[in-house]
Amino acid sequence: MPHAAQLAIITGASTGIGYELARECAEAGFDLLIVADEHAIETAAEGLRQFGTKVEAVEADLSSVEGVEKLLANLGGRPVAALLANAGRGLGRAFIDQDWDDVRRVIDTNVLGTTYLLHAVVPGMKERGSGRVLITGSIAGFIPGTFQAVYNASKAYLDSFSFALRHELKDSGVTVTCLMPGATETDFFERADMMDTKVGTTKKDDAAKVAKDGFQAMMKGEGDVVSGWHNKLQTAIASVTPAGWLAEAHRKMAEPGTAG
Numbered sequence: 118m119p120h121a122a123q124l125a126i127i128t129g130a131s132t133g134i135g136y137e138l139a140r141e142c143a144e145a146g147f148d149l150l151i152v153a154d155e156h157a158i159e160t161a162a163e164g165l166r167q168f169g170t171k172v173e174a175v176e177a178d179l180s181s182v183e184g185v186e187k188l189l190a191n192l193g194g195r196p197v198a199a200l201l202a203n204a205g206r207g208l209g210r211a212f213i214d215q216d217w218d219d220v221r222r223v224i225d226t227n228v229l230g231t232t233y234l235l236h237a238v239v240p241g242m243k244e245r246g247s248g249r250v251l252i253t254g255s256i257a258g259f260i261p262g263t264f265q266a267v268y269n270a271s272k273a274y275l276d277s278f279s280f281a282l283r284h285e286l287k288d289s290g291v292t293v294t295c296l297m298p299g300a301t302e303t304d305f306f307e308r309a310d311m312m313d314t315k316v317g318t319t320k321k322d323d324a325a326k327v328a329k330d331g332f333q334a335m336m337k338g339e340g341d342v343v344s345g346w347h348n349k350l351q352t353a354i355a356s357v358t359p360a361g362w363l364a365e366a367h368r369k370m371a372e373p374g375t376a377g
């Protein structure tokens with residue numbers, strides 16, 4: 118249980134897994150600085166205040182350097198006990214049919230914004246000799262994402278980055294945990310324009326359970342967490358399967374027109 122004054126930053130906390138991560142942090146007694154790029158973050162903040170800790174909401178577009186700097190300005194140099202870098206977006210359909218601005222937004226949010234935020238916050242944690250970092254990667258990072266190519270590649274980056282950063286910070290008092298959800302019931306697939314695909318329409322994991330598993334792993338300082346036995350099995354199989362087979366299997370889940 119953290120001291121009441123300890124601060125957790127949760128990005129992408131307006132909905133889905135991020136909201137549930139923020140709820141876990143609030144229930145554990147952290148003060149919260151929550152971020153998303155739409156006004157719904159204020160509604161999320163109202164909901165989270167019921168747990169009795171301080172909740173500040175920042176509306177910032179974390180796909181841009183300016184957006185991350187807006188968050189940092191709101192932080193104002195305060196020590197961060199936990200950083201949950203969760204904001205992210207998906208994008209379905211064939212790469213060559215995707216709009217370039219949408220492609221760029223996925224890369225800028227998932228890769229650039231997340232990396233810049235970590236680069237700004239983690240040094241302070243290391244200096245103080247304590248801190249918890251959770252990065253929301255994905256089991257998608259292990260699978261070439263046919264009809265979701267850019268998104269899966271962005272998550273491969275985050276999964277890899279998370280393990281490397283963890284090992285750079287070994288024995289520093291700062292731990293890095295990679296949360297790797299499987300398909301989870303949130304607004305994600307609707308926003309990614311994937312509601313005509315098999316993965317967009319089949320039953321998915323519960324966001325609250327995924328977040329609980331992620332939060333507990335972060336607090337224990339574990340390296341990675343895959344929520345759910347079926348996802349653990351999928352990850353184990355992916356690690357010994359040729360990339361070409363995985364890419365073809367992904368087509369069956371993500372190709373437009375595969376909805377059941």
Ligand SMILES: NC(=O)c1ccc[n+]([C@@H]2O[C@H](COP(=O)([O-])OP(=O)(O)OC[C@H]3O[C@@H](n4cnc5c(N)ncnc54)[C@H](OP(=O)(O)O)[C@@H]3O)[C@@H](O)[C@H]2O)c1
Binds near residue numbers: 297
């Ligand atoms: N759902 C899944 O199946 C699944 C599986 C594996 C990993 N994940 C990962 O889990 C994380 C959360 O996704 P979710 O499933 O909970 O989806 P979600 O409900 O769509 O939540 C995404 C969150 O990220 C925020 N966000 C997106 N782009 C942003 C930007 N440029 N600046 C600031 N905030 C931004 C959204 O806020 P706004 O609404 O304000 O944009 C929202 O709060 C993502 O990193 C996603 O890649 C999801």
